[in-house]
Amino acid sequence: MSAAPISLGRHRDLTLAYGAAHFGKSLFWNCGTLLLAFFLTEVAGLSPLAMGAVLAGSLLLSAATDVIIGRLLHRRLSHPLSAGSLQVWGCIFVSLALLGLFAAPLAPAALRFGWVLAALLALRVSYSVYDTPQNALMTLATHDSSSRSRVAALRVAVSGLAALILAAGVLPLLASGAFSAPRQRIMLFVALGGAMAMIGLCTAIWLRWALSRVDLEHVSPSKAQSPVDPKAARAGAPMVELLPLYGIAFAFPFAMSAFAKLEPYYVAYVLASPVWAGALAIAGSSGVLLSQLAWGRVLRRLGRRWAFICLSFALLASAVVFGLSAQTAWKATIAAGLIGVASGGLNMLIWSTVADEAAARGREQVGLIYGVFTAVSKTAPAVSGLGLGVLLGQFDYRATGSDGLILLISGFPILGALACAGIALFWRERPAP
Numbered sequence: 001m002s003a004a005p006i007s008l009g010r011h012r013d014l015t016l017a018y019g020a021a022h023f024g025k026s027l028f029w030n031c032g033t034l035l036l037a038f039f040l041t042e043v044a045g046l047s048p049l050a051m052g053a054v055l056a057g058s059l060l061l062s063a064a065t066d067v068i069i070g071r072l073l074h075r076r077l078s079h080p081l082s083a084g085s086l087q088v089w090g091c092i093f094v095s096l097a098l099l100g101l102f103a104a105p106l107a108p109a110a111l112r113f114g115w116v117l118a119a120l121l122a123l124r125v126s127y128s129v130y131d132t133p134q135n136a137l138m139t140l141a142t143h144d145s146s147s148r149s150r151v152a153a154l155r156v157a158v159s160g161l162a163a164l165i166l167a168a169g170v171l172p173l174l175a176s177g178a179f180s181a182p183r184q185r186i187m188l189f190v191a192l193g194g195a196m197a198m199i200g201l202c203t204a205i206w207l208r209w210a211l212s213r214v215d216l217e218h219v220s221p222s223k224a225q226s227p228v229d230p231k232a233a234r235a236g237a238p239m240v241e242l243l244p245l246y247g248i249a250f251a252f253p254f255a256m257s258a259f260a261k262l263e264p265y266y267v268a269y270v271l272a273s274p275v276w277a278g279a280l281a282i283a284g285s286s287g288v289l290l291s292q293l294a295w296g297r298v299l300r301r302l303g304r305r306w307a308f309i310c311l312s313f314a315l316l317a318s319a320v321v322f323g324l325s326a327q328t329a330w331k332a333t334i335a336a337g338l339i340g341v342a343s344g345g346l347n348m349l350i351w352s353t354v355a356d357e358a359a360a361r362g363r364e365q366v367g368l369i370y371g372v373f374t375a376v377s378k379t380a381p382a383v384s385g386l387g388l389g390v391l392l393g394q395f396d397y398r399a400t401g402s403d404g405l406i407l408l409i410s411g412f413p414i415l416g417a418l419a420c421a422g423i424a425l426f427w428r429e430r431p432a433p
Helices: 012-034 036-040 047-074 080-102 109-140 146-176 182-213 239-271 274-302 304-324 329-361 363-392 403-425
Strands: none
Touching: 012 036, 012 080, 012 109, 012 146, 012 182, 012 239, 036 047, 036 239, 047 109, 047 182, 047 329, 047 363, 080 109, 080 182, 109 146, 109 182, 109 329, 146 182, 146 239, 146 274, 239 274, 239 304, 239 329, 239 403, 274 304, 274 329, 274 363, 304 329, 304 403, 329 363, 329 403, 363 403
């Protein structure tokens, strides 16, 4: 009797190692979305317009790098063990780049902007080497749709945990008087970068070790995947079929990355309370984290298309509630929790869908599919970040209780949710294999 295929989502040790490695990687990503804009303007001294420009340019470079890596390294990204090794090297490179970026404010004023730009570009490129292999393992190390849905839920949950730890640990400090001086903030960010580097590297090595301990013949999708009717399989289907998915993959991070970037400004200049800053961060991240316990079962009953529609409208409603209640701390905290629940479900659904689509095609296409997908999802925050830099320069966002700041932090999720809902309403998806 042959052994059951090994799969992420079912094999305990492998799944635990993958979850830990994704947590380490999520610290870097959430730091970029949650803290990087604030760091560039309030610590490194860039203007809002310069901040938006460098964030947008660096993200566009990272998006292009994702596609290049997915195409050029497609052979290494078609086998679990080589993908595991690649993400270790990516973690080393991204850790060095992040520490260099956080140390940039210590440089002489004449060199500071160039230092920031060089470090940020190195961070984005190296993150692609770190990110793409771990994403590809969602398909390379699973053998059925159920396993991929479990891994997607795990990824969103541990990403929410990483965001929770960063937000609850750092946002109250930024809102307190103890870290109001530039020098103190520099030391805070350098210490944060060192801790993230240690966690990321240890967990990446753990995942590489766990992959080396399993039967890789059973991990490979080409051997472990269940038989599929040739008429249903889409191994040779054109990439144009993925355009609706890529559209949602643009609209969702467009909205949520802007919301995350504005959150430190909101807690510092609207709430102006370390206690409520921590409560808001905990509510939003806990909504993402805890909702994963229920979303898998709920989404299976709804079906993929209706799940996209319902979750998009749930995100829309929660963003409207947040905008209406933003001046009242306890109401805004509840609304942030609702945003976390809706966005957590939508994020999990997006990732499980792309994993299924990659599995339905030849494994030589896995790296490219994930590369294009992450390129799209990084182009979105580049666009919204550039717009955010322009908009923040149009008014005094540091003014107490700024209405403009509230309009921005609620308006971006509203626009993104409307776009996701519109795409989902007109999406006629083909049957999943």
